[in-house]
Amino acid sequence: MSKLVGTPVKRREDARLITGHGNFTDDVRLPGQAYAEILRSPHAHARILSIDTTAAQAMPGVVKVYTGQDLAGRVGTVPTAWIPPASDLKQVPHAVLAVETVRYVGDGVAMVVADDPYIARDALDRIVVEYQTLPAVTDQREAMAEGAPQLHADAPGNVALHWTVGNDTDEVFAQAEVVVRQEFRQQRLIPNPMEPRAATAQYLSATDELTVWLTTQNPHIHRLLLSGILGIPEHRLRVIAVDVGGGFGSKIACYPDEVLVAYAARDLNRPVKWTEDRREHFMATTHGRDHYEEVELAGSRDGVLQGIRVKSYANMGAYLSTAGPGVPTILFGLIVNGAYRMPVASSEVFGVFTNTTPTDAYRGAGRPEATYIIERMVDLFAQTIGQDPLEVRRRNLLRADEFPYTNPFGLAYDSGNYHAALDQALTMVDYPAFRQEQAALRAQGQYVGIGFSTYVEMCGLGPSQVAGAVGFQGGLWESATVRVHPSGKVQVFTGASPHGQGEETTFSQLVADQLGIPIDDVDIVHGDTARVAMGWGTYGSRTMVVGGAAISTAVDRVIEKARRIAAHMLEVSPEDVVFEDGVFHPEGVLDRQATFAEVTIQAYLAWNLPQGVEPSLEASAYYDPTNFTYPFGTHIAQVSVDADTGEVRVTKYVAVDDCGPVVNPMIVEGQVHGGIVQGIGQALYEGAVYDDDGQLVTGSFMDYTMPRARFFPQIETAHTVTPSPHNPIGVKGVGETGTIASTPAVVNAVMDALSGFGIQHLDMPLTPEKVWRAMQQVQDEQ
Amino acid sequence: MNNQDTVQVTMTVNGRTRVEQVEPRLLLAHFLRDHLGLTGTHIGCDTSQCGACTVLLDGQAVKSCTVLAVQADHQAVTTVEGLGQRGGLHPVQQAFWDKHGLQCGFCTPGVMMTAVGLLQQNPTPTSEEIREGLDGVICRCTGYETIVRAVAEAAAVMAGEAGPSAAAANE
Numbered sequence: 026m027s028k029l030v031g032t033p034v035k036r037r038e039d040a041r042l043i044t045g046h047g048n049f050t051d052d053v054r055l056p057g058q059a060y061a062e063i064l065r066s067p068h069a070h071a072r073i074l075s076i077d078t079t080a081a082q083a084m085p086g087v088v089k090v091y092t093g094q095d096l097a098g099r100v101g102t103v104p105t106a107w108i109p110p111a112s113d114l115k116q117v118p119h120a121v122l123a124v125e126t127v128r129y130v131g132d133g134v135a136m137v138v139a140d141d142p143y144i145a146r147d148a149l150d151r152i153v154v155e156y157q158t159l160p161a162v163t164d165q166r167e168a169m170a171e172g173a174p175q176l177h178a179d180a181p182g183n184v185a186l187h188w189t190v191g192n193d194t195d196e197v198f199a200q201a202e203v204v205v206r207q208e209f210r211q212q213r214l215i216p217n218p219m220e221p222r223a224a225t226a227q228y229l230s231a232t233d234e235l236t237v238w239l240t241t242q243n244p245h246i247h248r249l250l251l252s253g254i255l256g257i258p259e260h261r262l263r264v265i266a267v268d269v270g271g272g273f274g275s276k277i278a279c280y281p282d283e284v285l286v287a288y289a290a291r292d293l294n295r296p297v298k299w300t301e302d303r304r305e306h307f308m309a310t311t312h313g314r315d316h317y318e319e320v321e322l323a324g325s326r327d328g329v330l331q332g333i334r335v336k337s338y339a340n341m342g343a344y345l346s347t348a349g350p351g352v353p354t355i356l357f358g359l360i361v362n363g364a365y366r367m368p369v370a371s372s373e374v375f376g377v378f379t380n381t382t383p384t385d386a387y388r389g390a391g392r393p394e395a396t397y398i399i400e401r402m403v404d405l406f407a408q409t410i411g412q413d414p415l416e417v418r419r420r421n422l423l424r425a426d427e428f429p430y431t432n433p434f435g436l437a438y439d440s441g442n443y444h445a446a447l448d449q450a451l452t453m454v455d456y457p458a459f460r461q462e463q464a465a466l467r468a469q470g471q472y473v474g475i476g477f478s479t480y481v482e483m484c485g486l487g488p489s490q491v492a493g494a495v496g497f498q499g500g501l502w503e504s505a506t507v508r509v510h511p512s513g514k515v516q517v518f519t520g521a522s523p524h525g526q527g528e529e530t531t532f533s534q535l536v537a538d539q540l541g542i543p544i545d546d547v548d549i550v551h552g553d554t555a556r557v558a559m560g561w562g563t564y565g566s567r568t569m570v571v572g573g574a575a576i577s578t579a580v581d582r583v584i585e586k587a588r589r590i591a592a593h594m595l596e597v598s599p600e601d602v603v604f605e606d607g608v609f610h611p612e613g614v615l616d617r618q619a620t621f622a623e624v625t626i627q628a629y630l631a632w633n634l635p636q637g638v639e640p641s642l643e644a645s646a647y648y649d650p651t652n653f654t655y656p657f658g659t660h661i662a663q664v665s666v667d668a669d670t671g672e673v674r675v676t677k678y679v680a681v682d683d684c685g686p687v688v689n690p691m692i693v694e695g696q697v698h699g700g701i702v703q704g705i706g707q708a709l710y711e712g713a714v715y716d717d718d719g720q721l722v723t724g725s726f727m728d729y730t731m732p733r734a735r736f737f738p739q740i741e742t743a744h745t746v747t748p749s750p751h752n753p754i755g756v757k758g759v760g761e762t763g764t765i766a767s768t769p770a771v772v773n774a775v776m777d778a779l780s781g782f783g784i785q786h787l788d789m790p791l792t793p794e795k796v797w798r799a800m801q802q803v804q805d806e807q
Numbered sequence: 808m809n810n811q812d813t814v815q816v817t818m819t820v821n822g823r824t825r826v827e828q829v830e831p832r833l834l835l836a837h838f839l840r841d842h843l844g845l846t847g848t849h850i851g852c853d854t855s856q857c858g859a860c861t862v863l864l865d866g867q868a869v870k871s872c873t874v875l876a877v878q879a880d881h882q883a884v885t886t887v888e889g890l891g892q893r894g895g896l897h898p899v900q901q902a903f904w905d906k907h908g909l910q911c912g913f914c915t916p917g918v919m920m921t922a923v924g925l926l927q928q929n930p931t932p933t934s935e936e937i938r939e940g941l942d943g944v945i946c947r948c949t950g951y952e953t954i955v956r957a958v959a960e961a962a963a964v965m966a967g968e969a970g971p972s973a974a975a976a977n978e
Contacts, residue, residue: 035904042912043900045847045887049913052846142841143830219851219859219947220913270849270913271947303852525911525948691907698950699910726856726945734941734951739934763950 029534029544033691036530037544041268048267050223053238055296058225059088061289062145063282063299064135064152065309066127069161069380069719070174073125073134073154081137081151086144088293090152091136091285093122100288101254103281103344106246106498107351112188115180117378119344121254121281121288127156128176128343129380130721131308136285138297161719165340165377166317176343176378183378185341188354191371192433194323197332201323205406210788211394213315213340213713214706215307215729216387220270222310223300224283226290236263237287242272242522243562246499248554250279250347251287266552269524273703274386275310276524277564278347282309307724312713313387315340316353316394322402328412330421332369332433335361335398341376342383348497348564349385350376355495356391356483356565359434363399364443364481364657365421370433380719386564388703389761392482393768400478400769404776405785414773415456418447418479438481438655439749439757441683446745447479450659450681453741459663467781472666473676474778478770481657484758485570485751487650502649503567504560505575507536507583509642511629513622515540517579518550520560521572526760527692528568532576534688535754539580540621541607558645566656566758569688574752575648582644590628591619593635654749656757658682660701660766662774671797673709673775675738680766683745684759690744693759697742700763706732707764708771712790730790816880820845821889829876836860838876839886847887847916851945858944861917861924862886868924870917870943887916890923898964899923899957908957910948918944922958931962 041047078090102118122133135152139145160174167173168183176183198204225238235257241247244264252259269276282299290297301309317338323331339353358372389396403421407414423430425442432438456475463473486492487501504520517536521528529549537544550556563572584604591609592599595618601611610618624642627633631640663677680697687693710730714723723729748755768789775791776784782803787795813828820843827842839845839862850872851859860871863885871884891897899919902908909915918941925932925940932940937958938951946954 036907038912039904039909040893042909042915043887043896043903043919044890044892045845045916047847047912049846049849051850052840054844054846142837143832217947218911218913219857219945220849220911221851268912271911273947302850303854303857527910695907695910695949695953698952699948700950702950703947725854726852727854731856731945731947732950733945734938734955737938737951740950740952 028538030538030688031686034530034534034544034689036527037533038527038529049220049270050225050238050240050267051300053225053267055225055227058296058298059138059140059293060142060145061286061297061299062137062149063133064149065305066123066130066132066134068127068156068158069130069163070159071127071156072159073123073127074157075155076135077153078135081148084144084148084151086140087148088138088140091122091289093120093124096122097124100284101256103254103279103284105345105350106250106347107349108496108498109186109188109350109354110496112186112354114186114350115177117177117179117344119281121284129382130719131382132343133281136289138289138293161380163379163381163715163719165338165379168377168379169375176380180378184375185345185378186350186376189371189373190358190434192369194332194334194369194371197369198321198323198334201331202326203324203406203410205322205402205409207320207402207405207786209318209320209398209401211314211316211318211397212789214313214387214711215713216273216275216310216313217306217731218271218273218275221301221303221306222276222280224286225296225298226287227296228291228294230294234261234263235287235291236265238265238267239283240269240276241266242269242276242524242564244522244552244554245520245560246562247279251284254284255288263555266522271525273388274313274390274564278311278385304725307729308382308721311346311385312342312382313384314394315384318398320398320402322406324406326410328410328417328420330365330367332367333362333399333402335372337372337374339374339376340379340381340384342381343378344383346383346385349383351497352386352391357395359436360392360483361395361399362432363396364423364479366423366427367433381715388700389764390565392761393704393765396478396480396482396765397769400480400773404773414477418477422447422479436483437652439652439751440747441481441655441657442745442747443479443657446657446681446683447659449743449745450661450679453679453743454661454677470668472668472778474664474774474776476662476770476772476774476777478660478766478773480766481655482762482765483653483655484566485650485654486565486567487571489649499561501561502647503571503575504558504645504647505572505579506558506645507576507579507643509583509625511626513542513546513625515542515547516550517547517576518557519572519576520557521568522552522562523568524563526563526568526696527689531569531688531692532573535573535577536580539577542621566760569754569756570654570752570758571648571650573754573756574650575646577753578646578648579644582646583642586638586644587621587624587628587642589635589638591624594619594624594627650751652751654751654757656682656684656759656762658762658766660770662770664771664774664778666775666778666796668800671793671800673791673796675705675771677738678740680740680763681743681745682759682762683747683757684762685748685755685757686746687744688756694742696759697763698740700761701740701767702732702737704764704767705771708768708789709791814877816876818879819883821885831875831877833876834872835874835876835879836871839871845886845888849913849916851914856945857914858921859914859917861920863920863923868921887919890919899961902957902961902964906957906960907953908949914944914946918946918954922961925958926962926965930966934959
């Protein structure tokens, strides 16, 4: 039977999605459902003096209006679930509706439930809230300064956490021939999956069960958190993630509005639905990035890197989101040396409260920020010592014979051949010719540039012991149950929760190959806490790495049980039975065989099972990875900069990624494309801007530039394959590589284009205005 | 809702005549989703930027979040459900499936309806023209490359060719 793994199997998800039969949370319709709307603070920082809900409550069609005071003592606060060790983290209470103080524009103040969504929206306008505004601060470094407005009494100086890691860098830096210093601003981004967040909840009094349909990347984490916040035992709480329209990290967190909807459904004994609009998404769904970094890189004059020191200021927003504190610390600080051999390195991170929307994971989560600074610093170092950035990379990239490599922070990079990926990418561009053309164009006043990003990142975090050691308040294993039905059809229950990544297809490919059965005989079940016992969800490029490994392990267990039954049927000992292409037969004997389906039915009939073998055919695995995986690769961007307008165009983009064996090349290519465009979004277009009063001035798609089709050239992709030793499939993860690699590749290319202007660095996004002004300034000075 | 505040609209939606009482302010997108239960049309923004809600109104691609239901009175609406169903997919749907033109699938109905509108105006677009034609839609997952391939493929199929040989498909 031909193998499916490694082939571009068309997606099984698509049939429903292209015909309008996707089932997204807002599509869930329950008899008698009511509609919720949230009144959100228009002020970044204010005391609530009074809330008058009388007029709203009196409107025909309004079911109930809730304020923070109504919920006091009935609903808990929303906790963070990542507490980095030795970080002095301040667990400030995050009420589901503000009681005394609002701390960002978008903070919930009241909730209306009405018979009709338009009435609910009308009723928001009838709620009268009297505020006393307070001074606000949105910038994390300003928030740490003396005299800054204070957000939480328990967090003096607005410091939410302070965390340091690394080894002693003083001696190396004191003796280094070259030390390059640069400060970076990594701007705040809005995740903007195309599906807004939504929740629909239903309480069944007969069974005392509450079901919540939710836009979530991790239904079991949501169930656990909702259970604690609402005081509802987990076995009476069911979270269902139907089709989820993208997440990019923003659907990891447990949000106040989700708690409110669940609470109201039980309180009113009536289904309640809430769906954010895009305006709410901008203000009330977690944001990403928003760091300042002060970076020093040490090296020798002939181009050997010796160490890196990073001091980082991360904007946490007004409260600590679910995974928020782990992003700028663990997921960032441990990998700032990138793909380069470096004896010493250190990271110091301040997480700071400000009057802004809380930040949390956003595609890549910490690793894009780390990759951006090291890839920029390598270019600046090359520029400082007068070497080609490509040569500096060749000199310092880890060699294939150095793996496993323990970096200065103690991370053990699993496997890699970084030079091979770089070499392959260089076959896809003509570097010497580009340099010649660049010089010729520059003489004519035209500016083109080329940028490299030779990245490494970390995925598939685990084992769970490490999760505990880094303060993640959960496990990082994944579950799989493989249930073979009597007719030989297979259902696989996974604790991963894909939402666009296509694992209904790729997991099926794995199972069909392993069992030697048609892919149509396999179904993947996910996203329902009542059907899947436990799991940790989809984020951090872990789904195939950890979830796939769990499935593969469970299938092996099914095969082992089936082998014993087959051996009994074939009257040989189990050790003598081989399983190939869906058929059991004695080693070397092909005319005596039992098909997988024949064995399955015997397992269920149980008329004649071998001694000690129980009926049925089902196995579970709870796979805890042995270590992280480290995807890597080389991305090369070519850009042109319009001298008259400052507009940057990406003219060519080449990506060579190594995510280990590719299960489905079509899906992997799609992940890479999407990631690259998202990363270029940060480099060139996107950026959340708050004004001095804390108003989000980029609060809609009219003000916040989302990447569009016409911004991009065709992206060229290729792969090298270096399996990871840390899981049975050898995969490393691919969901975030594009976003991680592309941002610095493009910024390096723009800086290369501008090198004749003597501009060392510009902060993102590299908008036409910013680039044009920088070019003007230099020309004015000349 | 008070009946005195509602008006009657009559629309042909996916070939079927629908008569409903609606508030004058009701958006066509909400009419389709909440009154008719056609949840294939999605709402991704509130400023007419993302195009997830695109439907055909008398054959022309429009953003249904920017059209009142009453404005569509006595007109014909085609949603993704009416574009094609399994066993009878529209070439655009088939091409999106074949070319991996979708990931999470949320923007997809609107992007496909936009593509149908684009191909009506320009049956043989270049890759550049497809990218320009998709300017009114936002997709966060795909990076657009596979969407461009899908539209080129659909154009080729709709032109009656055996395979993708339109200008864009060669690029």
